[in-house]
Amino acid sequence: MNETTQHTMPRLNEAAPAFDAVTTHGKKTLEDYKGKWLVLFSHPADFTPVCTTEFMAFAKRHADFQAINTELLGLSIDSHFSHLAWIRNIKEKFDVDIPFPIIADLDMKVARSYGMIHPGAADTSAVRATFVVDDKGVLRAMVYYPMTNGRSIDEILRLVTALQTSDANGVATPEGWQPGDKVIVPPPATADAAEARVKEGYECVDWYFCRKTL
Numbered sequence: 781m782n783e784t785t786q787h788t789m790p791r792l793n794e795a796a797p798a799f800d801a802v803t804t805h806g807k808k809t810l811e812d813y814k815g816k817w818l819v820l821f822s823h824p825a826d827f828t829p830v831c832t833t834e835f836m837a838f839a840k841r842h843a844d845f846q847a848i849n850t851e852l853l854g855l856s857i858d859s860h861f862s863h864l865a866w867i868r869n870i871k872e873k874f875d876v877d878i879p880f881p882i883i884a885d886l887d888m889k890v891a892r893s894y895g896m897i898h899p900g901a902a903d904t905s906a907v908r909a910t911f912v913v914d915d916k917g918v919l920r921a922m923v924y925y926p927m928t929n930g931r932s933i934d935e936i937l938r939l940v941t942a943l944q945t946s947d948a949n950g951v952a953t954p955e956g957w958q959p960g961d962k963v964i965v966p967p968p969a970t971a972d973a974a975e976a977r978v979k980e981g982y983e984c985v986d987w988y989f990c991r992k993t994l
């Protein structure tokens with residue numbers, strides 16, 4: 781088996797890969813998060829500047845994620861003690877507390893099952909991958925960033941909010957959608973429904989493009 785065949789990729793709208801991992805908050809499994817949404821995010825290494833900015837940004841929005849029933853869980857292929865030292869360093873140097881657990885994934889089990897290792901990027905580093913798992917354990921979104929560029933935590937929060945809104949209301953959300961903005965009504969699937977749609981009281985540009993306020 782060559783190196784590339786060992787790297788599986790999880791798929792959207794299927795069960796997220798299970799894990800049983802040591803973290804800075806004790807042992808955590810995917811089952812622990814049932815009933816809550818989970819943002820699982822990997823970073824290339826502890827004590828690196830881009831990752832430090834991301835962790836501080838996640839920490840500052842932690843309460844906003846919790847307000848929408850969402851937990852945060854970090855991961856890197858570093859030791860448990862490295863994670864603890866890095867957290868203490870962030871507190872000492874930047875006065876920011878990291879309130880969420882970080883998986884120590886030295887054997888790369890979690891990283892491999894989630895497709896976080898990209899051989900072209902680095903052999904023993906997880907790329908900047910973000911996975912959104914819903915409250916039923918289903919993988920709903922994946923976002924990958926390169927080593928050199930940090931993620932927007934506001935965008936990840938927006939994405940989770942949009943997914944929850946779509947689930948709750950059976951709608952889609954347009955580009956850049958924020959809570960309070962109009963949502964998109966799913967397009968009709970039959971000729972009769974298309975004919976009826978423009979008379980249904982939505983704000984329609986055409987039969988396939990209608991918006992409404994929630």
